[in-house]
Amino acid sequence: MxxxxxxxxxxxxxxxxxxxxxxxxxxxxxxxxxxxxxxDTGALYRGVAVAARQAGVSPEDDAGLEVLCRSxxxxxxxxxxxxxxxxxxDDITALIRTPxxxxxxxxxxxRPVVRAFLMSTQRDLAARKGVVAEGRDMGTVVFxxxxxxxxxxxxxxxxxxxxxxxLNGTAEAPSLASVEGQMRQRDRNDATRAVAPLQPAADAIRxxxxxxxxxxxxxxxxxxxxRIA
Ligand code: DC
Numbered sequence: 001m002x003x004x005x006x007x008x009x010x011x012x013x014x015x016x017x018x019x020x021x022x023x024x025x026x027x028x029x030x031x032x033x034x035x036x037x038x039x040d041t042g043a044l045y046r047g048v049a050v051a052a053r054q055a056g057v058s059p060e061d062d063a064g065l066e067v068l069c070r071s072x073x074x075x076x077x078x079x080x081x082x083x084x085x086x087x088x089x090d091d092i093t094a095l096i097r098t099p100x101x102x103x104x105x106x107x108x109x110x111r112p113v114v115r116a117f118l119m120s121t122q123r124d125l126a127a128r129k130g131v132v133a134e135g136r137d138m139g140t141v142v143f144x145x146x147x148x149x150x151x152x153x154x155x156x157x158x159x160x161x162x163x164x165x166x167l168n169g170t171a172e173a174p175s176l177a178s179v180e181g182q183m184r185q186r187d188r189n190d191a192t193r194a195v196a197p198l199q200p201a202a203d204a205i206r207x208x209x210x211x212x213x214x215x216x217x218x219x220x221x222x223x224x225x226x227r228i229a
Contacts, residue, residue, distance in 0.1 A: 007229030020159030
């Protein structure tokens, strides 16, 4: 952390956008620069997806999802190498980034019962200000009062390539075409669902990272935050 980058008052900073836009890298870098905590809300939806799969609950089964949500506790624990996700005390970090869990997370995230459950989890995790929260509805629904809101986007082919490179080398490494197909499907699900769809908040600053390095994106965000803080 560079203390000179810490704003004079603690803020909530939100970063929304589609898959592969660079939100995670940017949010982590920005949180470090500001001396803030980092909140990865996608990881929480992924945690519900893992719990649903383990319990054999279908993403269409609202009653089953409601019972499931009442029985689970998700925690995000900051560690040197990143956030660890605990499901009822078990570390499930290694399970949540597979293409299957990505699609299942998108499916369960469309269900109001799951969103209501995670709303309070997210607000609890950001109860103390000084946080960078990343997701799809941070600036619109979960933290409408946030002082600094960003919407990060990039060309779909660039986003698919970035995601492909992240997954490459893992046991279930898929082809570029399949990564791009799944990403477009997930974006469609996330942007067209009835509750809290992916969309920029009216007061969000939009940044297109297609032709920017992620370090340049962070620089732009820092400039804006220091202008308002
Ligand atoms: O950011 P991610 O790819 O880890 O998110 C996984 C899924 O979770 C994403 O497809 C949609 C959902 N999600 C959401 O609906 N709202 C959020 N704030 C974060 C994620």
